[in-house]
Amino acid sequence: MSRMEWRKLLNGNRIRKSETLYVKKQRNEFDKDYERIIYSSSLRRLQDKAQVFPLQENDFTRTRLTHSLEVASLGQSIAWEIGIWLLEEKKIFKDFWQAKELASLVEVTCLVHDLGNPPFGHYGEDIIRSWFQNWFESDTFKEIQKKYIDNGDVPLNNQQMNDFKFFEGNAQAIRILSKLQFLNDEYGANFTLGSLATLMKYPWSSDHEYATSKKKFGYFYSERELFEKLKKEVGIGEQRHPATYLLEAADDIAYLTADIEDGVKKRAVPWEEIYSGTIKKFFGDNYPDHFTKLEEHRLKAIKNKVPNRELVGVQNFKVMAQGIMIEAVIDSFKENYESIMEGSFKGDLLENSSAKQLKEELVNISIEYCYKNTEVLTLELVGDRVLNELLNFFVDAVVKIDKKPKAKLREEKILHLVSANFRHIQTLKEGGPKIEINELSLYMRLLLVTDFISGMTDSYAVNLHQQLSGIKLP
Incomplete structure (x- = not known):
C-alpha cells in the first residue's frame, strides 16, 4: 500500500x-x-x-x-x-x-x-439481497439467462450477480x-x-x-x-x-444517541429505569464529572416541574454523550493518523477510542428497546412483503421486454411504471448513440429494477404495492 x-x-x-x-x-x-x-x-x-x-x-x-x-x-x-x-x-x-x-x-x-x-432501511437491503439469492438459484433465472445468451447476451459474471446478492x-x-x-x-x-x-x-x-x-x-x-x-x-x-473514517464516526455518534431519544419519545425506552440503573452505574464509574452535571440538570427539571422530563433528560444525556464521543474520535484519529494515511488502520475510530465502552452501552440499549420494539418489527415485516412482491412484479416484467415497448402488453405497462428518468439513463451510451430499452442486457435490466425500488420512499412502496395488489385504486 x-x-x-x-x-x-x-x-x-x-x-x-x-x-x-x-x-x-x-x-x-x-x-x-x-x-x-x-x-x-x-x-x-x-x-x-x-x-x-x-x-x-x-x-x-x-x-x-x-x-x-x-x-x-x-x-x-x-x-x-x-x-x-x-x-x-x-x-x-x-x-x-x-x-x-x-x-x-x-x-x-x-x-x-x-x-x-x-x-425500510437496512432491513430493506436484507430483503433485496435475500430475494436475489433465491432468484439466482431458481429454474426461472436459468431459463431467462439461457434466453438472453441465445440472443447474444453474455452470462452474468460473478461480480454482476454479487451486486444483487450483496446489494x-x-x-x-x-x-x-x-x-x-x-x-x-x-x-x-x-x-x-x-x-x-x-x-x-x-x-x-x-x-x-x-x-x-x-x-x-x-x-x-x-x-x-x-x-x-x-x-x-x-x-x-x-x-x-x-475522511471516510470521520464520516463513519459522525454517523455512529448521531445514531447511537438519537435512536435512544426517538425510543424515549415513542415510549419504547423506559428512560427513568435505564437512567437509574445502566446510565448511573456506567457514568458514575467512568465519567463521574459528567454524571454530576447530568444529575444537576435532572434535579433542576424536577424542581421546575418541566413537562416531558424524560425527553428533556435523554436530550441532555445525548448532548453529553455526543461530546464525549466527539472528543474521543478526534483523539483516535490523531493517534492513528500514520496508519490511516498508510492504509493499514483497521476498524473504526470510535471502536479504537476511549469511548469504545460507551458505544457498546448505547448499542445494547438500542438493541434491547428500539430495534426489538414490536412496532418496528411489525412494520419491517410489512416491508418484507412489500419489497418481495414488488421485486417479483417488476423483475418478471422487465426481463421479458423483447421489443420496443408500446404499453400494450402487461409487461410493457409495468415497465412504464418505472421512473422515466431511470429508463432514460439506462439507454444513454457514453460516446455513442442512445440504445433502446429492449436492447438492454439482463444485468442492466436488473439494475433498472433495483434503481427504481431502492429509490422509493417507504410510503410510496406501500402505496404502489397496494395499488398493484388491487387493495387500493390509484
Whole structure:
C-alpha cells in the first residue's frame, strides 16, 4: 500500500468538467457538491425513509433526512478540528482553505451517506439481497439467462450477480451521484472525485474476498471504471479515504444517541429505569464529572416541574454523550493518523477510542428497546412483503421486454411504471448513440429494477404495492 497524500485526497475534479457560470472564490468544490445535492429529489426522498421507526405519523421521530442533517453537522465539526490540527500542529495543510476543504468534504458526504438506502432501511437491503439469492438459484433465472445468451447476451459474471446478492446502499449512493440524479447527461450530479471516494466506505468490488466475508462492497460492476479513476486520481485502493473514517464516526455518534431519544419519545425506552440503573452505574464509574452535571440538570427539571422530563433528560444525556464521543474520535484519529494515511488502520475510530465502552452501552440499549420494539418489527415485516412482491412484479416484467415497448402488453405497462428518468439513463451510451430499452442486457435490466425500488420512499412502496395488489385504486 502506498501512503495517501492530501493533495490528491482533496480532489475537486469531476468526471465532466464543471460548467458553473457563477463563481465565488470562498466556495470550494465540495461546497458546490453540497449546493448541487441539497435541492435534489434524491435527498428529499430521505424525508420519508425510516431511520428506526418506519411510516411514522408524528413529526418528532427521525427520518433518514433529519438523521443525515445531524450527521453532516457532527461531521463538519469533527473535520474542522482535524483540519486545524493538520494545519497548526502537523504543518501538513498549507493554509486555512485546505482545512475548510476537509470540513466541506466531510459535511457533504455525511449529508448524502444514506442516499442509496432502500425503503425500510437496512432491513430493506436484507430483503433485496435475500430475494436475489433465491432468484439466482431458481429454474426461472436459468431459463431467462439461457434466453438472453441465445440472443447474444453474455452470462452474468460473478461480480454482476454479487451486486444483487450483496446489494449495498453505499454502492447505490455512488450510483445515484454519478448517474441517476439526472440533470443533463449520463454523469448524474457530477460530484467531485474527492466526495465520491470519501463516500465509498468499502472500496472494493462485490466479488472481492472482503465482500464475500463482510457482505459489504463499494461499487457496482456498472461503476467499475469510476472506481479505477478514483484509485488513480484520489489515491484510494483497498484502503479508505481518511475522511471516510470521520464520516463513519459522525454517523455512529448521531445514531447511537438519537435512536435512544426517538425510543424515549415513542415510549419504547423506559428512560427513568435505564437512567437509574445502566446510565448511573456506567457514568458514575467512568465519567463521574459528567454524571454530576447530568444529575444537576435532572434535579433542576424536577424542581421546575418541566413537562416531558424524560425527553428533556435523554436530550441532555445525548448532548453529553455526543461530546464525549466527539472528543474521543478526534483523539483516535490523531493517534492513528500514520496508519490511516498508510492504509493499514483497521476498524473504526470510535471502536479504537476511549469511548469504545460507551458505544457498546448505547448499542445494547438500542438493541434491547428500539430495534426489538414490536412496532418496528411489525412494520419491517410489512416491508418484507412489500419489497418481495414488488421485486417479483417488476423483475418478471422487465426481463421479458423483447421489443420496443408500446404499453400494450402487461409487461410493457409495468415497465412504464418505472421512473422515466431511470429508463432514460439506462439507454444513454457514453460516446455513442442512445440504445433502446429492449436492447438492454439482463444485468442492466436488473439494475433498472433495483434503481427504481431502492429509490422509493417507504410510503410510496406501500402505496404502489397496494395499488398493484388491487387493495387500493390509484
